[in-house]
Amino acid sequence: MQASELMKRTDTSASALKEWVRRGVVIPVSSRRGPGNHAEYDDANVIAVMVAKVLQDLHSSVLRYAPAFAELHAGLRTRSTIEWRQLSVALTPHTVEFLSDRAPISRGCIMIDLDKLSGLLAPPAFDPQLQFIFGIASANQWKDVYAKISAKSAEH
Incomplete structure (x- = not known):
C-alpha cells in the first residue's frame, strides 16, 4: 500500500508519518527511489x-x-498476520518481546495486545466474501468438462 492508504487506515497525518519514517519508527517495505516512485508499506x-x-x-x-521499532517490524514480518492476533508485545525503549501468553514480564515495559490493533488490517470497505471472477455459466461449463474427463478416466 502507498502512504496515503496507510495514513487513511491509521488516521495519521502526513507530517507524522514522514517524521516516523525518517526516525525509523515506520520502516517501509520498499523505500522511495527517485522522482515518481513511492515507498510501499x-x-x-x-x-x-x-x-x-x-x-x-x-x-x-x-x-x-x-530503536525498538526495527525489532517490532522484523518480528511482525517473520510471523503470519493470523498469528499477530494471538500475541502481545512488551515494549521498552530498546527492545520488543513478543508474548503468546500472559507470562510474567519484567517491569518498565508497555504491554500492547496486538489483537486489538489487528482489526485495522482489513481495509474499511473489505468484504470477507470472495467474488467470482467469472460468471456462473462458466462454472457450469467447467463442471461439464470435468464430468467428461472423469468419465473417460473411469473407462481406462
Whole structure:
C-alpha cells in the first residue's frame, strides 16, 4: 500500500508519518527511489503506526521508543498476520518481546495486545466474501468438462 492508504487506515497525518519514517519508527517495505516512485508499506507498518499512537495516548515519546521499532517490524514480518492476533508485545525503549501468553514480564515495559490493533488490517470497505471472477455459466461449463474427463478416466 502507498502512504496515503496507510495514513487513511491509521488516521495519521502526513507530517507524522514522514517524521516516523525518517526516525525509523515506520520502516517501509520498499523505500522511495527517485522522482515518481513511492515507498510501499505493509500490514506491519499499520501495526507499527498503531503502536506509536498507543504510546502517544499514554503521553510517552514515540521517538524514545524508535530503536525498538526495527525489532517490532522484523518480528511482525517473520510471523503470519493470523498469528499477530494471538500475541502481545512488551515494549521498552530498546527492545520488543513478543508474548503468546500472559507470562510474567519484567517491569518498565508497555504491554500492547496486538489483537486489538489487528482489526485495522482489513481495509474499511473489505468484504470477507470472495467474488467470482467469472460468471456462473462458466462454472457450469467447467463442471461439464470435468464430468467428461472423469468419465473417460473411469473407462481406462
